[in-house]
Amino acid sequence: MSGPEASIPTHFPVTRESALARWREFLPKANRYGALRNQVVPGHPHVTRLSPAIRARLVSTEELVGSVLETHRFDAVEKLVQELVWRDYWKGWLELRPGVWSAYRAEAERLRTEGDPALLRRAEAVLAGEGGIAVMDGFTRELISTGYLHNHARMWWAGYWIHVERLPWALGADFFYRHLLDADPASNTLGWRWVAGLQTLGKAYLPRRSNLERYCASSLLADPTGLERLEDSVVSPAPLPDEAPAQRVAWRSLSESPDLSGGSPAGGGRWGLWVHGEDLGLEATALGRLRPEVLLSVFDAQRVGAHGLSPLRIAYLKTALADGVARAGRHFGCATVSCETGEGLAEALVRVAQERGLAGWVAMRPSVGPLGDAIPGIEAALAGDGRKILWCRRSWDERLWPQASAGFFGFWEKARRRLEPRSGRPARDGDPQQPGLPFP
Ligand SMILES: Cc1cc2nc3c(=O)[nH]c(=O)nc-3n(C[C@H](O)[C@H](O)[C@H](O)COP(=O)(O)OP(=O)(O)OC[C@H]3O[C@@H](n4cnc5c(N)ncnc54)[C@H](O)[C@@H]3O)c2cc1C
Known part of the structure; x- marks a missing residue:
């Protein structure tokens, strides 16, 4: 199982220094992100590829949001800021409903040990890159060999697993969780639930051939094998699994810093x-x-x-x-x-x-x-x-996460109202190091 010998593809920064270098390279074209981000192109030039570094907090969302707003007008980079903040929304949503995580882990374990053998055999074939739709099998191999998939490819692949193969979402989410360099309990679990139609009830995400043909580089569709299974007229939502409504827990506030005036927490000691x-x-x-x-x-x-x-x-x-x-x-x-x-x-x-x-x-x-x-x-x-x-x-977390009590767009509206006035203005002496925190 060990594997320092496994070599991480160089275009995914693994140190703070390389993450900041990637960000400096990306920043001048941040205003084109909204128009280009859905294009799935080998090498992924149109997106930041910073999610593994953000996940480990080699760089933080607040510093990225701060720097993009210092260098661009808000409306030119709104989509990027929105996506960066979307991660915090998922983090907060799950923090307020921890039972969704434990139920998912229990379900993945139950399926692995007691699942229908025919279903598990089919899952194994798909996970080995032998599902029979060439473009999806290519994404499976890409995930295994690089630890990354573009967001649109994650949506297509999860939609294919759930709505075309009719396999349980929890097993697909577990596969992503084991392989993604950026694997995050919140973004992954809730991304999968959103595709299944569980997160916004009744709104499932379906992978459609016309959408793939519009956004996928032609090299990825060079082999059309199996595409007929993704015809718009053929794909329909899988039935939703039964589950109890998510229970919300009260937010437990923590201060960022204990009283460190003496260099150690109050009460002393080492x-x-x-x-x-x-x-x-x-x-x-x-x-x-x-x-x-x-x-x-x-x-x-x-x-x-x-x-x-x-x-x-x-x-x-x-x-x-x-x-x-x-x-x-x-x-x-x-x-x-x-x-x-x-x-x-x-x-x-x-x-x-x-x-x-x-x-x-x-x-x-x-x-x-x-x-x-x-x-x-x-x-x-x-x-x-x-x-x-x-x-x-x-x-940042202390202020944003408890606001994820309902849907994303209400959360975003509040964040936007606070972030927008900060855009396009270079930092001045005396400015706080963090951008204005969205939410008081
Ligand atoms: C089924 C599924 C599973 C996913 N699993 C994960 C996961 O385990 N970990 C993870 O970090 N993201 C996950 N995502 C969200 C998204 O796909 C990735 O954050 C994004 O593709 C990372 O690539 P990037 O850094 O180049 O993104 P960019 O497009 O450059 O976006 C910049 C940053 O914004 C945030 N972001 C962008 N899109 C989303 C999104 N849809 N949801 C939440 N945050 C977003 C990420 O922090 C990302 O690094 C998942 C999405 C789906 C549909």
């Missing part, structure tokens, strides 16, 4: 900073003021193994983590411990806290997903050892 793959830009947050005794990063082989992640995805996670830890090490100037063992996360956090005599850890709170699922175990293990973990959240 604290460590746990650096994990959900936020590899800690030095740029308010946590940058912390004076930790030690930085810890753990590559949790148990968790990765349980999710069956692809070698490419593992290589991306490890390389991005190493970049985040190296930057944090330079910023905080303290010792760094990097573990890559079979022991679990909670065990590593307890062990290193004992070895270093720490009162506990400070960390960004993982959002809903596999790392979020580990929170109760981590808290219990540390508390059982008389130690604590102090969770923080970026103010």
Whole structure:
């Protein structure tokens, strides 16, 4: 399973420096994004290709939104800003409805172990790139070999899986989750649910031949095998699976930063900073003021193994983590411990806290997903050892995510009203580092 040897295609930045270089290259043509972004062209020149870096927070949405609004008029780049913020909408939506994530994981597991054998055999053939529609089989191979698919190709492929092959969405989402370099519990699960018609009830996304012919590069359609199965008149929505309505939980607010005036959380003691793959830009947050005794990063082989992640995805996670830890090490100037063992996360956090005599850890709170699922175990293990973990959240997330209570366009309207006045104006001395946060 391991795989640092797997080599990540170079056009997906895996360090902060290379992500910023890609952004500088893309920024001058950001005003053409709205017109070109749906074109699926080999090499993906019309989109940023930054989603893996954004997912790991090698770069943050707020800094990208800030820089595009400083250099362009709002109406020229509205579509790009909207897409960047769409990610936050999905994050908030799932954070408010964590049961949707756990139900999806349970369903994928149930299907894998108890699913109808004929259905599983068909799923296996499609996942091996032998579904019989040449363009879709090409996308399957592209995902496996590069860890990326263009957004439009994700929509077509998910629509093909659900509405043409009539396979369960949860198994397709699991396939994406294992292979995408940017795999995100919110964007992936909710993207799949949207295509199935579960997210906006009754509005499924159907992959249609005419749409592929309009937006796909001709080289991708050179082999027309199987296209007749995507004829507009042939494809119809698959029946919706039965499921209970999503339950909303109350938003639990966290401050971005505990009181760090003395360089450590109030109450004193020696604290460590746990650096994990959900936020590899800690030095740029308010946590940058912390004076930790030690930085810890753990590559949790148990968790990765349980999710069956692809070698490419593992290589991306490890390389991005190493970049985040190296930057944090330079910023905080303290010792760094990097573990890559079979022991679990909670065990590593307890062990290193004992070895270093720490009162506990400070960390960004993982959002809903596999790392979020580990929170109760981590808290219990540390508390059982008389130690604590102090969770923080970026103010951008703290302000945007709770607003994802209903549909995207209401969310976007509020964000737009606050972001629009900032556009086209170069930064001035004294400007806040972050762009105006959408939402007070
Ligand atoms: C079935 C399905 C599964 C998906 N799974 C994921 C996933 O696991 N992780 C993930 O990051 N995105 C996912 N997306 C959303 C989208 O496809 C990717 O974010 C986008 O293709 C990434 O490429 P890019 O960085 O070049 O995007 P660009 O077009 O350059 O967009 C810039 C950024 O905006 C955000 N963004 C763009 N489109 C969307 C969108 N539709 N939803 C949410 N955010 C968006 C991303 O952060 C992206 O990096 C999924 C979409 C679908 C339909």
